[in-house]
Amino acid sequence: MRVYLDNNSTTPISDEVKKEIVSAMDVYGNPSSLHQFGVEARNIVEKARLRIAQALGCDNQEIIFTGGGTESDNLAVRGYLKTTSKKHIITSAIEHHAVYNMFNELEKEGYRVSRIGVDKNGILDIEQLKEHLSEETAIVSIMLANNETGAVQPIAEVVSAVKSIYPHIIVHTDAVQAFGKMKFKVKDLGVDLLSVSAHKINGPKGVGALYVRKGVKIKHLVSGGHHERNIRPGTENVAGIAGFGLAAELSVSGIDRNNGQLEKLKIKFIKGIRESIDNITVNGDPEKTLSNTVNVSFNNVEGESVIMMLDMHGIAVSTGSACTSGSLEPSHVLKAMGADPVSSQGSIRFSMGKYTTEDEIDYLLEKLPSVIERLRKMSPLERESK
Amino acid sequence: MPNSQTKTAATTHLAAEYKREIVEKVAVGLSGGVDSAVSLFLLKKKYPDIIAVFSDYFDCLGKPEDDTSCCSPGGLDRARETASFLNVPFYRMDFKEEFRTLVMTPFIESYNRGFTPNPCVWCNSRLRFSMFQDKLKSMGVTLFATGHYASLDGKKLCRARDLSKDQSYFLYAVERERFENVVFPLSGMTKQQVRKIALKENLPAASSVESQDCCILAQKSLKEYLKEKTGLKPGKIIDEKGGVIGEHSGYQNYTVGQGVALGGMNQKLYVSRILPGENKIIAQSREKIYRKDVEFRFNPKVFFASEGEKLRAKLRSTQKPGSCTIEKLDLKSNICKIKFKEPVWAPSPGQSAVIYRGEELCGGGEIIQ
Numbered sequence: 001m002r003v004y005l006d007n008n009s010t011t012p013i014s015d016e017v018k019k020e021i022v023s024a025m026d027v028y029g030n031p032s033s034l035h036q037f038g039v040e041a042r043n044i045v046e047k048a049r050l051r052i053a054q055a056l057g058c059d060n061q062e063i064i065f066t067g068g069g070t071e072s073d074n075l076a077v078r079g080y081l082k083t084t085s086k087k088h089i090i091t092s093a094i095e096h097h098a099v100y101n102m103f104n105e106l107e108k109e110g111y112r113v114s115r116i117g118v119d120k121n122g123i124l125d126i127e128q129l130k131e132h133l134s135e136e137t138a139i140v141s142i143m144l145a146n147n148e149t150g151a152v153q154p155i156a157e158v159v160s161a162v163k164s165i166y167p168h169i170i171v172h173t174d175a176v177q178a179f180g181k182m183k184f185k186v187k188d189l190g191v192d193l194l195s196v197s198a199h200k201i202n203g204p205k206g207v208g209a210l211y212v213r214k215g216v217k218i219k220h221l222v223s224g225g226h227h228e229r230n231i232r233p234g235t236e237n238v239a240g241i242a243g244f245g246l247a248a249e250l251s252v253s254g255i256d257r258n259n260g261q262l263e264k265l266k267i268k269f270i271k272g273i274r275e276s277i278d279n280i281t282v283n284g285d286p287e288k289t290l291s292n293t294v295n296v297s298f299n300n301v302e303g304e305s306v307i308m309m310l311d312m313h314g315i316a317v318s319t320g321s322a323c324t325s326g327s328l329e330p331s332h333v334l335k336a337m338g339a340d341p342v343s344s345q346g347s348i349r350f351s352m353g354k355y356t357t358e359d360e361i362d363y364l365l366e367k368l369p370s371v372i373e374r375l376r377k378m379s380p381l382e383r384e385s386k
Numbered sequence: 387m388p389n390s391q392t393k394t395a396a397t398t399h400l401a402a403e404y405k406r407e408i409v410e411k412v413a414v415g416l417s418g419g420v421d422s423a424v425s426l427f428l429l430k431k432k433y434p435d436i437i438a439v440f441s442d443y444f445d446c447l448g449k450p451e452d453d454t455s456c457c458s459p460g461g462l463d464r465a466r467e468t469a470s471f472l473n474v475p476f477y478r479m480d481f482k483e484e485f486r487t488l489v490m491t492p493f494i495e496s497y498n499r500g501f502t503p504n505p506c507v508w509c510n511s512r513l514r515f516s517m518f519q520d521k522l523k524s525m526g527v528t529l530f531a532t533g534h535y536a537s538l539d540g541k542k543l544c545r546a547r548d549l550s551k552d553q554s555y556f557l558y559a560v561e562r563e564r565f566e567n568v569v570f571p572l573s574g575m576t577k578q579q580v581r582k583i584a585l586k587e588n589l590p591a592a593s594s595v596e597s598q599d600c601c602i603l604a605q606k607s608l609k610e611y612l613k614e615k616t617g618l619k620p621g622k623i624i625d626e627k628g629g630v631i632g633e634h635s636g637y638q639n640y641t642v643g644q645g646v647a648l649g650g651m652n653q654k655l656y657v658s659r660i661l662p663g664e665n666k667i668i669a670q671s672r673e674k675i676y677r678k679d680v681e682f683r684f685n686p687k688v689f690f691a692s693e694g695e696k697l698r699a700k701l702r703s704t705q706k707p708g709s710c711t712i713e714k715l716d717l718k719s720n721i722c723k724i725k726f727k728e729p730v731w732a733p734s735p736g737q738s739a740v741i742y743r744g745e746e747l748c749g750g751g752e753i754i755q
Contacts, residue, residue, distance in 0.1 A: 302521075308477050309525050312411075312437070378524030 002314040003360040007200075007353030008147050008177060008293060009318055014202040014354075016250060017243045021204060024242035031236050032227060041238050048245025052209055055248040056194070057185030059214065064228045065241050068208040069176035069197030070098035075210055075232065076172045076193040077102060077141055079218035081111075086138035090114045092124055093336035096147050099174050100332065103141075116142070121285040122151035122337045130161055139170045144189075145178035148333040148349055149284035150293025152182060159190035170216060176200055176208075180251030181259070181290045192216045196248075198240065202354065203247030207240035251354075258354045262291035265352060265361050269294055272365040277372050281343060283334060292352040297339065301346040301375040309371045315364055317348050412436040413527040415514065416468060416476075418461030421533030423468045423591035424580045425571040429531055430472055437527070438469035440478045441518050443485035443509070467590040479521060481513055488512040494615045497638040500660035501736025504556070504752075511559035519564060530568050537573035537745070541565045544745040548576040555703040558740045558750035561687050612638045621665035623648065626658070626674075634667050643675055643732025656732070676729035679713075682739040684720050684751030691715075691722075691741055691748045699724055699741040701733050701753065707742050722751060 004012070013021075024044050029037030031045045046060070053060040066072045077099070081089070091103045093115045107113045114132040117125050124142060133140075140162055145152045155173050162169050172193035178184065180201035186194055194211040198204050212218060212231070224233025251258075270282055279299040286294070298306065303319035310317055319331065334344040350364070412433040414426040417440070430436050440462055462478065469476035489508050496503035519530055535546035536554040541562040546552040572580055584592035612618060618636025623646060625631050632648040634640060637660050644657045646669050655669035680701065691697060693715040698707035708730055714723040724741065733739070733753050740750035 304480060305521060305525055308479075311475070311477070312525070374526065375524055378520065 001360075001363050002316075003363055004316050005350045005352060005356065005360070005364065006316045006318050007356075008150075008349060008351035010199045010205065011202045011353050012355060013204060013243070014247065014250065017203055017247045020246040021239045021243040024239040027238065031238060032225065041236075044238055044242050045236050048241045051245035051249045052196070055252040056179075056196070056211055057187050058211055061229075062186075062211050062214055064210045064212055064231050065236055065244075066208040066210055066232055067237070068206055069096075069174070069195050069200070070208075072176075072195030072197070072208045072210040073098040073141075073172075073174050074102055075221055076195060076212075076218065077106075077139060078221055079231065080139055080170050080172070080193065080216070081106070082219040082221075083217050084138045086136050088112045088114070088134060088136040089138055090116060090129065090132055090140040090142075092116045092118065092142045092153070094118055094122060094124075094146050094148075094151075094333045095141070095143055096174060096176065098176075099141055099143065112136075118151075118336050120338055121288060122146055122149045122283070122333065123285075123288060124153050124158065126154065126157055126161055129158065130165075133162060133166055133169065135166065137166065137169050139172060141172040141174065143177070144173045144175040144184070144194075145182060145290050146284075146333060147177045148331055149295040149337075150177070150289035150351075151284045152178070152288055152290065155189045155191060163190070177290065177293075180248070180255065181292055183255055186211050186213070193218070198244035198247055201247045201251040204240045204243045207237055207244045209244070254354065259291040262352055262354075262356070265356060265358060266291055266294055268358070269350065269361050269365065272361075273368060276365065276369040281339070283337065283339065283347060292356075294350045295334075295347060296350070297334070297343045297347040298372050298376075299343045299346060300379050301372060302379075303346050303348055305375050306346065306348050306371060309375065310364075310367065313367045313371070315367060317350050319348060410435060411527045412529045412531065413439050413522045414474075415518070415530070415532045416440050416465040417533065418464035418468070418591060419533065420584045420589070420591045421535070421572055421580060422465075423533070423589045424583050425531055425533040426468065426472055426474060427583065427587055427589060428571045429569070430474060433529070437475045437477060438465065438472075439518075439522065440465040440476070441481050441514070442478050443481050443489070443513070464591055471588075471590050479518065481518065484513060484517055485509070494612075496736050497612060498616055498662065499736075500637055500662035501752075502641040502734045503736045504738045506556045507559050507738055510557050511561070515557075515560040515564040515568070519568075523567075528567060531571055532568075533572055534570050535572050535575075535577075536570050538565050538568065538570060539746070543747045545742065545747065546570075546572070547574045551577045553703070554747045555700065555738065555740050555750075558738065558747050559685065559688055609639060612636070619665055621667070623667045623669050626668060626670055631655075631669065637662055637665055637667055640667055642734040658732075660735075675732045677733050678726050678729050679723065680726070680730070680733045680739055680753060681721055681723045682751035682753045684722050684749055686717070686720055689720075689722070689749040689751070691743065695743070697724075697741045697743050697748070699726065699739055701730060701737060701739050705730075710741070712741075720751075721754065722749070 027040045027044055029041040031038060031042040049063045050060045053063050066075060089106060089111050091099060103113050116129045119125060142153055142158055144155050159171050162171055170192045173191045174195045176195055176197045179196040192213045196209050198207040218231060220231050220233060222233055227233050270286060273280060281297040283295040283297060307317060330341045330344040334347055412429055414429055416422045416426060416438045426438055466476050489505050493503050493505045522530055534553045535548055535551040536557055537544040537546055543554055543557055545554050616638045618638055621634055621637060622630045623632035623634050640657045640660055642657050646655050646657060648655060653671055656672055656675045657667055658670040658675055659668040691712055693712050695712045697710060699710045700707040709727040710724045713725045735753050737753050738750050739753050741748055
């Protein structure tokens, strides 16, 4: 049996989306061309833009297509910073590396960075955020849902906290993990900039989008033609964008059904491991995390070994994010939550998707206890603790 | 028909070597080189439940984060490619931290003490046949294979059939219990046979160049690396009486036996001693670098010879073992003194002296004098 429980890394492309991409590939015109070949391609791109705008609850002119979530994040923050002379920027301690490392680099480039902490459940400390806001603050970038724990952040509250004192400060949110997994409308969140990606919602890799609220100015990061309102030069990835449009529509229209199923499986899984494995910590408050994500620390084992052994049983999971798996460094997210560095070495992220079945969770619950037991028996950490 | 011969030799060898109990799970340590690739190929035919594991040792060696030339050791890609070609599940295990503390740091310390270390020996005994093996074992692996040219007779470590490629030298410090569930599929093969198999089977690693002696330095020269890590300071080269005869670029750049270029001297001189405390190097003429007496410090757990025994020993992996006698075995301080029949070239402190009784490797240790 092969069980894919790493949907926060990436998801399988759905059949409908696959078909949409393939048929868009037959339309080979350049969307910027004036002739009919170009117009046909333009129509595909604009149809997708509308679908994404509807999924996000915004105007289609507020969507810029990019090459993925990481690019959207960079375009949002760096693109805005190019328009202002303010040098203070704020983020959280639990961002995805796309934002986390960008802020580290911005710091080296001379920006003053405030990194706001989280509580033990991985939820942003808004009071701390308020203390750091100032006239000099240019932008606040806080993710909507965390990729490792699924912890959902109070972005609407962040926006009102920021804007009520300093209306000029721009708020960006990385919604790559949240999009299609929780209900939200950009207008309700009130953010100025919001990043999404196609491959996390059963769409293709290498396509993303950035919501740019009307009236907010950002500048392009690479030079080129006039594509995407001069903000993102380069011929559009027409087929990918077509797939993204449909994937967005499907994920939002199916959100209640999916989440209902996922919530059930999540409860079953957490209950199951609590009954069959001792010395575990479920990271984050299950009530405040995405329905598809469960992050568990198994004391006295190494995450790397758990991944390998589960893989030998055909089960795919990961430690933190795919970008850090392979590294034994405790994740910065769990560290920020105050998790014990030793037990967070053995933390595993189980992320389900719309194709996850109850049988698969049963299979996982059948294999996982013996894997953990075996690894603990051989673990030097376990021996030391006895 | 050289190919069919090669194949027969390999198959017969496998049949003889691996008449073991039913093995549930086999892991082959893949390095990206041709030897481990062929080992995987050979074992895959015999064991269906097999995995390939690459142990990731490399840090960026202190390079800045944005240097794209590092963090992508070619071995990893080649190993993954090989496993995928042979349709074997591939895993990468992270030992960067352990490699740093157990191999890299002592490597630099050894140079700072004026020694010439054998990092491969440490890597094998402290990592590969230790933590790496343990980790595999904890995951249910019952047989572990590597592409070493060495043989096992039970738990005894012996030389490989291809003496020109024999790598038993690098394995001497591995505790023998460790070999209980280990196979070296190449023990009976020559490098030529291995290459032939790789070419015939089209293995991705077939054309890979010989792995360097010191994998630590795959990405830069030893000189460059030591300069970065030790802060080399120039100093004096002196003769045996203490007279200054030249300048050196930093004592860590030298190994006993290494030739030194001195302007204005007719005769070529060689490093005979390194004096780290004074940042000086003593150089002498060629004939004075040969020695008959060598002392090394051994670990009693991997030492199986007794005083007075007439054996053979070598001080470098590529050297032919020479006849020697164990003159003195100090079991308190674990120091062994051997006397070679014929003088040997430049025993270098820090390098390993390894002794053989026939084919068996029966001891070894770090040269102290």
